[in-house]
Amino acid sequence: MKHAAFLFSFIFLLGLPLPAQSEEAQVSPQKGKAIYKAHCMGCHGIHGKGDGPDAANLIVSPANFHRPESRAKSEMDLRGTIIWGLAFSPMHGWWKKLSGDEMHSVTAYIRQLAPHQPLRP
Ligand code: HEC
Structure with missing residues (x-):
């Protein structure tokens, strides 16, 4: 029993500084909404x-995130475009x-506006 209690508190202590938890607090669609309004909505x-x-x-129309091709993209894909931009494009x-x-x-917020949906074959 003693061993189990020790093991339990050990796991508990290990669990406390989980980076995933603090990351979650920094990333949220609510925060994304404010960023979207400031930089992307125009x-x-x-x-x-x-x-x-x-x-x-604009010569090139901004992407409509509700297009089936856009909704089929992974968050990684969208984030890649947001990070690097597109060549010859506004x-x-x-x-x-x-x-x-x-x-x-902001990617999470885009996926809240237009949820991910794979293309049907
Ligand atoms: C100056 C206008 C403009 C602003 C500001 C802008 N975009 Fe774009 N965005 C575009 C255009 C135009 C395209 C489409 C480019 C193309 O198809 O060549 C695009 C494409 C994208 C795509 C790719 C979508 C897809 O279906 O592949 C994402 C994601 C995106 N924008 C996110 C953002 C985010 C996030 C912001 C704000 C941080 C932002 N954009 C701000 C004009 C803009």
Whole structure:
């Protein structure tokens, strides 16, 4: 019994500083929403349909996140575009302006607006 109690408290102590928990606190769709409103909504629109007020002036239309092809993309794919941007496109990379957590959060918010759905074969 003594052993079990020791083992239990040991696991408990180990469990406390789990990095996953603190990461979760930094990344959330709520935080992403504020970032989206500040930086992305002008082009991508309030609902992510690519119809923001700045979209009219662009040669390449902002992505509509509700397109089946866009909804089929993984969060990794979306995050890659957000981090690095796209060549020859008004969608530039955000790695200089946003932190990793902020880009995580804004991706989570995009997936809240337009949930992931794989393409049907
Ligand atoms: C100046 C206008 C503009 C702003 C501001 C902008 N985007 Fe974009 N975004 C675009 C355009 C245009 C495309 C489509 C590019 C293409 O197809 O070549 C795009 C594409 C994307 C894609 C790829 C979507 C897909 O279906 O593959 C993601 C993700 C994205 N933007 C996220 C963001 C996020 C997050 C922000 C804010 C941090 C942001 N964008 C700000 C114009 C913008």
